[in-house]
Amino acid sequence: MTEPIPPDLVAQVAHALQRIRAERPLIHNITNYVVMNYTANVLLALGASPIMAHAPEEVEELASAAGSLVVNIGTLSRPWIESMFRAGRAAKSAHVPVVLDPVGAGATGLRTETARRFFSEIQPLVVRANASETLALCREGAGKGVDATHAVDEAMRWAQDLAARCGTVFAVTGKEDCVTDGHRQIRILNGHPLMSRVTGTGCAATVIVAAFCAVESDPLIAAASGLTVFGIAGEMAAEGDPGPGTFAVRLLDALQRIDEGIIASRARIC
């Protein structure tokens, strides 16, 4: 890494969160059926305004007017792929940040091919993925699976190289989260193992990053801010060691409760 991270990063995280709550940016989601309800509630709890829409007739209108666009390939099909590209192009033309979540890239040919094509054609501002998905996007012959089976470190090496060449920020999540734009790198140590026992927490991380991209112009800072806030909320929700059902509910509560003081005392970023 050639460039240092800002010394006041924690303060920047808190400031960006305040802006989300003040501006309530509209986040346009073309996402999978499994998590739609949960990620909409995540965005509302955080302070943003979600809209889910996938019809080819309306996605350009919405994406170009949104604060940011989330494209998540978790339950892909041909008609939705068309809408993802339409929305992606409209967002880019309107200088609206695009965040890609390549769910299950590497698990099937359709997902790998769609994720790679979206990445190269649309050049999203940020990719949020686990290690497996990152590798599936960055190199040929990558591993399988929705769950991350590769170390974040290996994924980060590939992501850093691709980020430097393409100008995309990679936000790779796992036991530790790591964000890179190819020149700078930020590690986020916040989070909790219970997050992997609830469906859609990866997708939730993505929409939170997208909300931060709507208010923070440096995508590296936006991605790191989103993962920090989400990781801290996960720690807050895990207090008392709840079961996964209760944890998922409390995670929404925590996203509304988290504030500047909590961020200052709990953020573990380096």
Added chain:
Amino acid sequence: MTEPIPPDLVAQVAHALQRIRAERPLIHNITNYVVMNYTANVLLALGASPIMAHAPEEVEELASAAGSLVVNIGTLSRPWIESMFRAGRAAKSAHVPVVLDPVGAGATGLRTETARRFFSEIQPLVVRANASETLALCREGAGKGVDATHAVDEAMRWAQDLAARCGTVFAVTGKEDCVTDGHRQIRILNGHPLMSRVTGTGCAATVIVAAFCAVESDPLIAAASGLTVFGIAGEMAAEGDPGPGTFAVRLLDALQRIDEGIIASRARIC
């Protein structure tokens, strides 16, 4: 307003709720992906029987046999629009109440045009909408957005006029809720600000209104009853100032717990 509201309205609300629980009406929903799970649980908690179905091959069969039909345009696409009209026509032919939720009307051309066309062709018994959506339906050049940005008062003026001409009841929700059939008007002061921090509470209000329409023949009373019960449940769920995740869960609990005594002591209708 030329006609007074019934003096025993609160008793009628409680009576209608008892009928829902005794008869368990089947509510057929063609609705958006985001809220399907939540509104199904809302209907079950209330005492009704939800079915979600959208295939053109089966919607007429279901709609014509249901206690009421909900059409919600929240995640619209061409094939679903066809099913909405098929179901709407079948319901009307079978004298099954149709309730329209024009989610996001005004936000995109597709939604505005679909909502207006459904309204004029099917003439739903009740429209449940926020102020923005009501204005998008009632007049040209209306505002944008899934969230209500217009005052309920302005929307009510337009809705009252359209209701009087078309025979549809408008149930316009916001900080205060207001129901009109063009001749009578009922204001419902129950509810809680936390309801706007959970996705699908507007859609939930709609399905509750639809459940009341299945047992109460006067659609104005049915709509007012549904919004009163839902508003009170929202207040019950908000006790102790929970976060939005916990609130959404408790809202379901409250819908099962609410009864005649709670309605009598808490209803604020005028």
Added chain:
Amino acid sequence: MTEPIPPDLVAQVAHALQRIRAERPLIHNITNYVVMNYTANVLLALGASPIMAHAPEEVEELASAAGSLVVNIGTLSRPWIESMFRAGRAAKSAHVPVVLDPVGAGATGLRTETARRFFSEIQPLVVRANASETLALCREGAGKGVDATHAVDEAMRWAQDLAARCGTVFAVTGKEDCVTDGHRQIRILNGHPLMSRVTGTGCAATVIVAAFCAVESDPLIAAASGLTVFGIAGEMAAEGDPGPGTFAVRLLDALQRIDEGIIASRARIC
């Protein structure tokens, strides 16, 4: 019934659950929009790995590599039906267990016809259904409805006959659950009435049965194990008589907490 059930059945249930948690089998679901989030969380809480995917381009790839395949017809449409059959054939070729949930069979022609055709063409290893749906599958002129309106006993007579002829296990759920392969029969007395006040509990029973099929080679034992674990979890979640919202959350918590000791002390199987 000509064959006795194993005397150590309760120990087998606990052993199979341990295997799910150790092996974390991938369960491929082609299921309805309403329950996708909940059944994914059910599988995660139990210890399995869910994937939801329906695109014709990828279902064969996923189904043939999965630990088991769930086909649930709850929100059917023509393109999804094609994917269900593709996935079913691929799973059968790869000796992957197929579990069918014929949601709403009997309620519409589309559902009855699709369920029957899937049953006869794919010959699923297990069918998990309520009594109405079982009768709709097993005999002509059966009753209507998503909710079970027929006694489990009558459904079991028909299911037993069809099971003996086709080699499919029927897991018929209701106030009591009953599992048969045509030769042996197991009744599961665990469960709680609150389970019928939450949408998707039937679908949840199905995915849990599918997870057990991924680790237990005898489908009768797998189905009985799944229903026993789910019934006990339902009892655990119902402690303190919560409302339906809280109950649904605690059901996920209970599925993670249930263990060998709880199974040994609470299982009521005969």
